[in-house]
Amino acid sequence: MPNVFLISDHHFGHASIIDFESRPFTNVDEMTETMIEKWNSVVRKEDKVYHLGDFSFLNKDKTASIVSKLNGYKILIMGNHDRGRTRRWWLEAGFDEVSEHPIVYGGFFFLSHEPMYMNKHMPYVNIHGHIHGQKYEGNQYINVCVEHWDYTPISFEAIKALVVPNEEQ
Template sequence: MANVFVISDHHFGHKSIIDFESRPFGDAEEMTETMIDRWNAVVGSDDKVFHLGDFSFLNKEKTRGIVDRLHGYKTLIMGNHDRGRSRTWWLEAGFDEVSEHPIVYAGFFFLSHEPMYMNKHMPYVNIHGHIHGQKYEGSHYINVSVEHWDYTPVSFDEIRRLVVPNEEQ
């Protein structure tokens, strides 16, 4: 059975993000190669990955070169830095599916780029990116920005353990 992963905010080609977020890379090329290696170390060719936005600052050809190297069936939920390009642009850049809006996964998880409003009475969990190294308090939010996960996609099994720690998997 294929595994499902989530991750966000790679910012491929955005060298300033190294300083903005204190990323441990010497330059954008090292950042790119490390993040591709870490993705492919956990994601298999039959796995599915939801990328929750802000994927690449590069042109379509260079972006496609990265997408093509990444394992798995890749769905992009467009982030604020992705929305300047059309859904078609991202499909042509190699994503298998592209959504301009948040989606509900497994009837319980809201997958979005920016954190969504969630009050404590809502029985859902918002898996999001956008805020990089920051974190929202509470069990309703899980930030999957690369900075929190060692630049590696996180499996839904791990997310489930965070939400319901003692649940039998």
């Protein structure tokens, strides 16, 4: 049975992100190779991955080369750095689906690039990226930026376990 994973903000090809976010890489090539290895260490070919934006700063050919090396059926929810390119560009780069807007998943989870406004009375959870090493308080926000998950996609089952205690699942 396929698993579902989430991740965001790889920033492939963005050398400055290494310093901005204190990433443990000496250069973009090491960062790229390590992040591809970590993705493929958990994601199988039959799995589905929601990438919540800011995937690559590279040209289409280099981006397509990276996408082709990543396991799974890949869905991109465009982030602020992705929106300078069209949905078609990202599809041609190898994503299986591309959304310019947040997606409601499982009737309960909002998948978005930027965190969405959620008050404490809303029964929803926002799974998001964008804020890198920062984290919002409370269990209504799950930040899936690579910095929080050792550059490895996190399974939807692991996210559900963070939100809903075992006895309630």
